[in-house]
Amino acid sequence: MELLKFSTAGSVDDGKSTLIGRLLYDTNSLTTDQIQAVEAASKRKGFDYLDLSLLTDGLSAEREQGITIDVAHIYFQTNQRKFIIADTPGHVEYTRNMVTGSSNSQLSIILIDARKGVIEQTHRHFFIANLLRIPEVVVCVNKMDLVDYSEDVFSNIRLEFLDFIKGFDSLHQRITFIAASSLKGDNIVNRTETMKWYEGPTLLEYLETVEVNQDINKSDARFPVQYVVRPHSKEHHDYRGYAGRVVSGSFAVGDEVTVLPSGLSSKIKQIVTFDGEFLQTEPSSSVTLLLENEIDVTRGNLIAKSENLPSAEKEFTAQICWMDTNASISGGKYIIQHSNNRVKAIIKNVDYIVNTSTLEKDTGRKWLKLNDIAEVQIKTASPLFFDSYERNKANGSFIIIDEGTKSTVAAGVIL
Known part of the structure; x- marks a missing residue:
C-alpha cells in the first residue's frame, strides 16, 4: 500500500487535535480500550460528547493548556492507504518544532477557525509549508458548525488566504480548501447534509x-x-561494498559513476540488498554498491552518475531556521552536516530575517535568535556537493552544529 506522510498545524483552539482524533475514530483506527478511556475522561470533564482531542495531546502540559507543544507521530490506515501524521505545534514559540515535524511531509493540513478567519499564525504556518516545498497544502476551515455552516464565511476565508499568498515571490504547492467541523464530524471522514x-x-x-x-x-x-x-572473511576476502541509501534518482549495473570529493570514476559492478542482487535501484532504497575498480571511497563521500554531477561550492545561499536558545555569533565556527558529510563552516552574513506573519524582511539585525527564519550566506572549509533544495530536497538540506557544544543549532535549505 502507498504511504502518505502529512503534517497538521493550527493555532491555539483551532481544533487540530480534535480533527486528528476524528480521523482516527471515524476510520475505526482506535482500540476498544482507547475509546473507553476517552469516554471516561470526557465524562470526568463533564462533557456530553467524546473529547477526541484527548487521543493526541500526550504531554500533561498539552492536556492542561489545551495546546500542542511537541511533535507527535500518529499511524493509521484505511483500505486505500497507510498514513503517518506529524502533529506539529502551531504557536510561534514552537516554530522550530513545526519545521522539524513538517520536514518530511508530502502534504500539510493548515487549520483555520471559521470564527476567526485567517490570522497571523495562519500566515506563519503557510510560510513554513512553502519554505519546505511541501507540494500539497489543505486549508481546512474548521468549526463551521459555530458559524451556522455559512457558505459566505467559507468563501471569505478562502479569498483572504489567497490574497495573502500573493505576497510570496514563488509558490511551490497546490492548495485545496475544505469546509469541515471536527467536533460534529462534518466532511472529515463522512459527508453530511449540513x-x-x-x-x-x-x-x-x-x-x-x-x-x-x-x-x-x-x-x-x-x-x-x-x-x-x-x-575480511575467506569467502569474501576482496569484498569492498559501499552501503547507504539512494536519496534521489536511480543507479543501474554498468552506470559510470564519480565519487566526490576525490573525483575518481568507476562503473557499478553489482547492486546488493538484504533480499539479493538487483540490476537497478529506486529512490529511497537502501543498497550496497560494488564498483569495478578499487578506488578510495569512505563514509561521507557522495557517489553520483558521472553524466550529472551536483554543484561543488564553498559558498552558498541558504534559508535557515535557528533552533538554539543561544543566539548565533557573527563569524562563529560551526559544522555543517549535509547528508553523511560534515564540514567546518561559518555564517558569513545574515542577508535578512523574515517576519513569517507579514513577509517583511529585516536587513538590520545580523544575529539570529530562537525560531528566527533567515536568508544567510554560508562559507565552508571544503566544497559541499549539493543540489538546490527546490530541485532535490534530499541533497539540498542540512543542519548546523555548534562546534563547541555539539548541539544542533539550525536546519537549512540551500537556495
Whole structure:
C-alpha cells in the first residue's frame, strides 16, 4: 500500500487535535480500550460528547493548556492507504518544532477557525509549508458548525488566504480548501447534509486520492556513503561494498559513476540488498554498491552518475531556521552536516530575517535568535556537493552544529 506522510498545524483552539482524533475514530483506527478511556475522561470533564482531542495531546502540559507543544507521530490506515501524521505545534514559540515535524511531509493540513478567519499564525504556518516545498497544502476551515455552516464565511476565508499568498515571490504547492467541523464530524471522514453548497471532497477522500511522491527527484542520482563493507572473511576476502541509501534518482549495473570529493570514476559492478542482487535501484532504497575498480571511497563521500554531477561550492545561499536558545555569533565556527558529510563552516552574513506573519524582511539585525527564519550566506572549509533544495530536497538540506557544544543549532535549505 502507498504511504502518505502529512503534517497538521493550527493555532491555539483551532481544533487540530480534535480533527486528528476524528480521523482516527471515524476510520475505526482506535482500540476498544482507547475509546473507553476517552469516554471516561470526557465524562470526568463533564462533557456530553467524546473529547477526541484527548487521543493526541500526550504531554500533561498539552492536556492542561489545551495546546500542542511537541511533535507527535500518529499511524493509521484505511483500505486505500497507510498514513503517518506529524502533529506539529502551531504557536510561534514552537516554530522550530513545526519545521522539524513538517520536514518530511508530502502534504500539510493548515487549520483555520471559521470564527476567526485567517490570522497571523495562519500566515506563519503557510510560510513554513512553502519554505519546505511541501507540494500539497489543505486549508481546512474548521468549526463551521459555530458559524451556522455559512457558505459566505467559507468563501471569505478562502479569498483572504489567497490574497495573502500573493505576497510570496514563488509558490511551490497546490492548495485545496475544505469546509469541515471536527467536533460534529462534518466532511472529515463522512459527508453530511449540513453543507450542501460544498462540492469538494471530504478530508479523508482527499488524503486517499492525492498523488504521493510527486516531490521525489528521480533524475539526479545521489548516493551518500554511510558505511564501507569489508568482511575480511575467506569467502569474501576482496569484498569492498559501499552501503547507504539512494536519496534521489536511480543507479543501474554498468552506470559510470564519480565519487566526490576525490573525483575518481568507476562503473557499478553489482547492486546488493538484504533480499539479493538487483540490476537497478529506486529512490529511497537502501543498497550496497560494488564498483569495478578499487578506488578510495569512505563514509561521507557522495557517489553520483558521472553524466550529472551536483554543484561543488564553498559558498552558498541558504534559508535557515535557528533552533538554539543561544543566539548565533557573527563569524562563529560551526559544522555543517549535509547528508553523511560534515564540514567546518561559518555564517558569513545574515542577508535578512523574515517576519513569517507579514513577509517583511529585516536587513538590520545580523544575529539570529530562537525560531528566527533567515536568508544567510554560508562559507565552508571544503566544497559541499549539493543540489538546490527546490530541485532535490534530499541533497539540498542540512543542519548546523555548534562546534563547541555539539548541539544542533539550525536546519537549512540551500537556495
